Amino acid sequence: MLMQKKQSIMDFSTIDRSLLSLTRRHPPLPPDVLQLSQSLLDLLSSSSSNNNNVDSPPSVVTTQPEYISGIQRLLSLGSERWEPLAVGLCLAAHCIEYHVSSLLRHTDDEKHGGGVYAEGPRIPQVNPSSSTPPATHATTTPPRSMDGLSSESPIFDLLHSLPPTIHANIEHPEPRVRSLVARTVGAYASITTGLAVHILHGEGRGWGDDVKTRIGQLQPKRREVHDAILKSLKVHFEWKRPGVEVEWNERERGDATTIDDDNQIAGDGTAEPPRISKASDGALDDTTGWRALETNLHALAAYIDGCCVTPVVVVDDDNDEDHTRETYTGSYLSEQLHLLTTTTTTTTDNWFLAGLHYCSVTHVNRHVRAASSAVLGVIVTSCKQCRAYDLLLDSPFRNVVKESLYANLADNWSQVRMSGSVLCRTFVEALLMIYRRREEEKNHGIPKEEEEDLTEFELAVGDMVPMLLPRMCLNRFYLAQGVKLYSQDTWKIVFGGKQEPPQQEGHGGEGEEEGGLHSSETTRGGGGMGAVARNAAPLCRYYSKMCDADNHAVREAACQGVAELAQKLGKHPLYAEYLSPYVTMLLQALLMCFHDESWPVRDEACLACGTFCLAYAEECAPELPTLYERWTEQLTDQIWSVREDAAVALGDAITAYGPEMMEKVLALIRKKLPAARDQPAMSREEYKRLQNDASAHTGTQLYSCGSLAPKLRKGGAGRIGCSSCALDRPKAPWEASDGCVYLIRELCIRFADKDNTAREDVVIGDAVLLPIMTELSDVCRLSHYPQSDDLRTTLWRQLPPIARALGKRRFKGMYLDLFIELLSKNIDDRFNCASQLSIHAAGQCAEELANLIGHGIFRGRMAEVGGADAFDRVMAERKREHMTLQAAGGFVGATQFSPFGPPMAGVVR
Known part of the structure; x- marks a missing residue:
């Protein structure tokens, strides 16, 4: 079937x-x-x-x-x-x-x-x-x-x-x-x-x-x-x-246009119109299509786009060749210009712009809003081609486009946000072209002295910059890949920059776009970073508002945008002062997001706060007790990436505030690291039976990010999330130990080497680190609960960067023996009691440590605990994996890529 x-x-x-x-x-x-x-x-x-x-x-x-x-x-x-x-x-x-x-x-x-x-x-x-x-x-x-x-x-x-x-x-x-x-x-x-x-x-x-x-x-x-x-x-x-x-x-009955029962224009009757369009099948929701309205908008957009635009030279003033002009016969504007230039209520053509405004801004159906944006986009293109610059610079049509961009670039539906992004690029490119042509005609391409400190975008867009720039910035971080990638490309087109995808800061960190908030001495007005700095007030207000939006994807993007401001502007010698007056407002918005029901929002807020502490330590100091409490809560969260990023934020706090914060973090590690000992005992069989118990999963409400059910009630700080806090499971003790593993990694990477420390007054010596690492190895040996494999998996993934930070000689001499026996047993797994994730992580850890210390020396240490054969088998398997990758056109150590993103060069799929 x-x-x-x-x-x-x-x-x-x-x-x-x-x-x-x-x-x-x-x-x-x-x-x-x-x-x-x-x-x-x-x-x-x-x-x-x-x-x-x-x-x-x-x-x-x-x-x-x-x-x-x-x-x-x-x-x-x-x-x-x-x-x-x-x-x-x-x-x-x-x-x-x-x-x-x-x-x-x-x-x-x-x-x-x-x-x-x-x-x-x-x-x-x-x-x-x-x-x-x-x-x-x-x-x-x-x-x-x-x-x-x-x-x-x-x-x-x-x-x-x-x-x-x-x-x-x-x-x-x-x-x-x-x-x-x-x-x-x-x-x-x-x-x-x-x-x-x-x-x-x-x-x-x-x-x-x-x-x-x-x-x-x-x-x-x-x-x-x-x-x-x-x-x-x-x-x-x-x-x-x-x-x-x-x-x-x-209305007067003689002036009313009426519709009969068959949805045809009658013209001779005066009956009231139906409340629901029969041609739309009564669709009054935001998901199904509105048959006639949506299709007519698509047809109108296709019609306008199809009209050929070719200039025809016309001679005026009695065939005087010195007085000529260009007309655009065949273009949409040459025939229907009156639809875009009337606004008075006494004119019969007023309905067109008013209708486009209503459909693109306030209509209940998302398909109609997206189709209306498409119509506005092709009209903008037609204006650009026909050189009808006044329509784009000062007209009722410009106001409709402005309000449509205001609404659609912040729409709750991704497809409407995408259509708004397409309209935004089309409109901005048209304004930039108009500005460049007029400047070339007036000043021969040489900017005025008072305009040298502004970007072409600011000069071309004019009064729309405070509205447009914040939305363009935030959409570069939006969850939907189409909106995100398209908005990043738009930013590069408008401000220039390297054509590279966003890089990830830190270990879980915020997206940093190389083609985004760049600044260069050769870039007019400081490029994107200069424009953002000069418009910090509306940008920060918009980000703060979006941190409290109903859509969890918007809140997540807003937190990433705030982190970018701290990362780029906060560390810039010229632009740091532009953001300083708004640090408190942004910090309060991030603190509110710590209580969010959506864990990605909490994750991004946690990282952003750490970045702010690095850039604006003095301004953030009054909120440090609250921040420390939130970070420690996140360190024991149920989501592993939230725990990792909380550790990164605590590392940033130590870098910002020095020895006092270091002592508090060390006390936290000593307290939380042994927490796995308190994990209730449970066999693997009992754990599987609990997970597969049908009665525990029958007759309950289904929830997902796309479900409408969670949106029926607000939780946390009064916002809607993709999960319900009432359904969260309690935190497990072993998760606190897992978070401490990431925190130990951060301490070693940042402060273990006195010659390469993030702060000269903060260095973690062996007298402090060795007892912590000993406790870590002892805790990871526990096996009385089924999640112990998850804890060991985290250890094997974090041990190589810890070893590299400590250095070959120091790690081999003092810390390798703490973990070599446990590593050997995890690799061998003769009794089939370890998970495949931990076995694979242990094998990868053994390979990286062998590359650091030397294969011969490391194999000798493994042989001392009876793990030489297991090590040889793992190395052979890793070699075959590398050969397979190279044969397939990939490369060793290739970063993971999203199936929804652009294809990676050199990877055959």
Whole structure:
């Protein structure tokens, strides 16, 4: 059943696959549909076989009357089943796009649409294949199929037949059909405006008057498509405005536009509109799509992007060649500029900007908000191409974009935040281009003296900097990989910087973007770091507010952003003073996050506080008792990474506050390290029975990060998390010992060597360290509880950095014998009583220690405790692992990578 369902899925990735999908549908499609699908497949196959270049698309099949008539036939067969209609739209859009690639082969990309952002798979896109022509911007040399265009060309028949199909199906019940209708609208606008512009430029070899007549007949049809979209949008904009029912009743009956029961514009009735759009299937939530509104927005975005933008020189003042201007015939703005320039309530066009504002800022549905951002983005691109700079600099449209960015860049849904990020980059790039062109015209590229201390971003964006910059900063740390990576690239584009991924500070630390808050003497205005420093006030206020946001992913990103401020600005000689007045406010926000229900938030807040203590020790001193209490709580947390990062933060505190803090941390280690001795005894079998007890896991509430259940109540400090504190298990004693292992590592790395210590007045000598290490080895020998393997795994992972910090001679002489016997037994595991994690960690530890001390010496020490054979076996296994990595194109010691991030170079997957 599962295989049958998988085989029957519609595949729109290529035109041949979409046709093949028709033959696999269950229940089967009518015979005439299957026969037509097979005939079109035969045409594609014969075209590919007759083509000399197998890598180039079939340029003949898209102009054959049989192929285009087959597309029209598919479109007409979609009345009973949606599949033929969808495939027909896919083929029609692809055919038109292929002709557009020929029509615009000499057109610069900047003069054509920049593409419409559509989140996820909601707008299917046909990818090139051996039998598939390319999209609009082809990488291969486009054909010259439009040069010999005649009035009898079958492409005209297709173009004349498409508008009724678009009108009838733009609110189709099937979302895939609606998405393909939107794509077809874009292709239709692209070819019709492209043909008109070709005539204006005097191009089109061999085009007679009859061809120009047929092209002229297409323009009203294109406008009809656009008018139908706007009419539907206007109706939905009116329905979705708050209080529209009251306003509707208050209107004069003769002026009201009404909707009948079938969701058609009646015009002659005066009944009240329904409270729920029938075309949206009553969807009033934030998850499902709003059928007509969402698709109309996508179609409008595709239409605007498809309109060809090519300047045409016009001579004014009685053919005086000294007085010329450029017009952009065919562009969206040349025909619909009035929609973007009216704001008064007495104007009938006021609804457009007001509707876009409502849908992009306050609409309840996330898909609608994302689609509205896409519309704003293509309008910004059109303004940039047509040089309609006033719309982007000072107009009601700029205000709509500003408020949309304000809302969408901080939206709770990642897909809306992503669409806002795309709009942000498009808008900022347009403003930067305008600023650079105007400065080049006025000052020949030389900045004014009063502007040398500001970045181009600050000068171009102007009054929007306090709103835009904090959101751009925070989204570089957002949990969703798409938003994070895209925002990081946007930052690099705007401010420059190395094209490198974020690096991890410390051991669990915050992301530090090399291409982000950089500062250079050659960078105007100090680059990103200078812009952040000058706008520290709004940035810090925004970060503080986001630390108390309802979304745990936002709180986590805010904590990382705060840590970055302390790391970058706090240690900078020029910009540290800019952040100093806001340290207390940021520190209070981080302290609140220590109580968060979401452990990643607590983790990031813990690290950020340690970083602040390093950068602003004096300002943080009043809160040090509270911070120390929070760090010690985190050191015994149930999550191992939280324990590790608490140790890192305590190490930062010692570096910041010196011997007094060192004594408190040593007392903490002496108290908490033996805690594993108090762990209740339990056999491994009892532990497994407890974990596998069905009654303990039956009939309980299911929780996850994506669940709506935890969002029904607030906990902790009044915020929503991804888990409930009421469901947390108690802390186990052995976890305190585990946290002390990380803390011992931090002490050794930072303060064990007097010649390389973080503070000259803090050095941990053997008289202090040896008793602690002895206690550590004794605690790790305990085996009366099943989690003892987890504690030993932590020890084996931290012992190599401890050994390197102490130095070869010191570690070999005083500390190796404390752990060599335990290490040998863990590697050997003759009685199969150790976990595979601890065995692997022990083997890796043995290899690293052998590399430090010397293989011969280390093997001799292992032989003294009877572990020589086990050591030899481990070394042989490690050697095979390294050879396998090298054979696969990887490298020894490769860092782990996220499956959701960009592919790593040199790693074969």
